[in-house]
Amino acid sequence: MTLQVQPLEITLRKPFRIAHGTSTVRTNAVVHLDGAFGEAGLPPYLGTTADDVREYVARLDLGPLDGLPPVHHVLSRLPEGPSAARCAVDLAVHDLWGKRIGRPLYELFGLDPRMSPRSFVTLSIPDSLDELREQAGRFGPEDRLKLKVGSGDPDRDLAVVRTAREATRAMIAVDANGGWSIPQTMRLAPLLHDVGVEFLEQPIASRDADDWHLLRRLLPHHGVPPIFADESVFTADDVVMLAGAVDGVNFKLAKCGGLAPTRSMVSVARALDLKIMLGCMIESSLAVAAAAHLAPLADYVDLDAPLLIRDDPFDGVLLEEGRVLPTGRPGIGAVPTSTYAGTGA
Ligand SMILES: [Mg+2]
Known part of the structure; x- marks a missing residue:
């Protein structure tokens, strides 16, 4: 074949x-x-x-x-x-x-999509704080907002988070995509805690677990948001190496190698008492639908790519009350749309 x-x-x-x-x-x-x-x-x-x-x-x-x-x-x-x-x-x-x-994959995995958490909606680094205030103000208390920071100016990053906090009662998480140094993280993390940030994702870029353990030793035990790793986690070994340094991990199918390894890594992370976020890349509703089948396994879900892209080449997810759900069609359940140029469909 x-x-x-x-x-x-x-x-x-x-x-x-x-x-x-x-x-x-x-x-x-x-x-x-x-x-x-x-x-x-x-x-x-x-x-x-x-x-x-x-x-x-x-x-x-x-x-x-x-x-x-x-x-x-x-x-x-x-x-x-x-x-x-x-x-x-x-x-x-x-x-x-x-x-x-x-049958749909969630059924074959023994999972119930009704148990999926609401998805975060990502706001990328804004051009202006006024624009951010207007965007964030559209979200209500049940919504989950992920703010991208790491602009190169940590004080601007802090202003972004504070501006969003003033504009909405939504849950706010912060993702620096590795844009901060260890000293910058030490300075900013307590300030993020003070404005009620749910967690801080990938503050530092390092893929060396020793750096994450150093950061953990340098941060206070209380008064900082939970720390999540994303770009530093590809394998189950990475999860084991980071245990004790981080509070949670962000799994994405494209990093982990698909559904089978991600399901294994979820088990490893649970055994190590880590929180689990299920995320996505800038992907069509094909990849996002695949991840949505595993969403009931996660504490947090960040599968908002279908909202960020234009002319989605696949129809594969339902957006219901802030949750990203599989369609219920067999398999992944994604079908090409009229904008898909692929052959062999
Ligand atoms: Mg991330």
């Missing part, structure tokens, strides 16, 4: 500015497998391109996959390779499995 790879251009509704840079267009990749689909979200920081996904897939032999594909047997034998490429294959195999059985 052959896998085909199609580049997938994603256009953002407006420029998306975070500490890593500003994006207006991203190119992801879609894997096709006998009417099933998987997506590789390809943010620049992963360093993986659609061509890398094609190269990875070209050297795979998944076998015949007749009847019900033996998902765990197939996926446990995937060769090493970029996490996003492995994710796209993992998603396509799961989608095929669900479609052949005729």
Whole structure:
């Protein structure tokens, strides 16, 4: 059975500015497998391109996959390779499995989407505080807002958080995308706690767990928000190394390598008493739908990419009362829209 790879251009509704840079267009990749689909979200920081996904897939032999594909047997034998490429294959195999059985993945995983937490909505680094005040003011007390900071000016970052806090009673989390140093984090974390920030995500960029343990020793025991790691967590080993230094981890399918490894990493994180956030990249509703099947496992969900992109090439999620839910169709349950240019659908 052959896998085909199609580049997938994603256009953002407006420029998306975070500490890593500003994006207006991203190119992801879609894997096709006998009417099933998987997506590789390809943010620049992963360093993986659609061509890398094609190269990875070209050297795979998944076998015949007749009847019900033996998902765990197939996926446990995937060769090493970029996490996003492995994710796209993992998603396509799961989608095929669900479609052949005729049931949505959440049901096959024994999960109830009604248990999914509300999703955060992300506001990227604003051009002006007035613009932010107006944007944040639209959110009510039940909403969850994630503010991107890491502008290069920590005092401006603090002003962003304080401005949003004054404008809304929504839950506010802060994501620095590694834009702060350890001393900057030590100064800002207590101030974020004072304005009621729910948690602080990826304050520092380091992938060295020793730096995170150092940060933890330097921060006060009380009066700082819980600290979450995102870009520093790719594998279960990363989770183990960061335990004790962070309070939670943000899992994304494209980093973790798809549904199967993410489910394993959730178990590892739970065993280590870590909070779990389930996030996404700038991705279509194909990848976001796949993640939505696992949302009942998470304490926090950040699956708002369908709100950030224009002309979504897949129809795969329902937005209900702030939650991002799978459709209930078999497999991942995402179908190409008229804007999807891929072949082999
Ligand atoms: Mg993040």
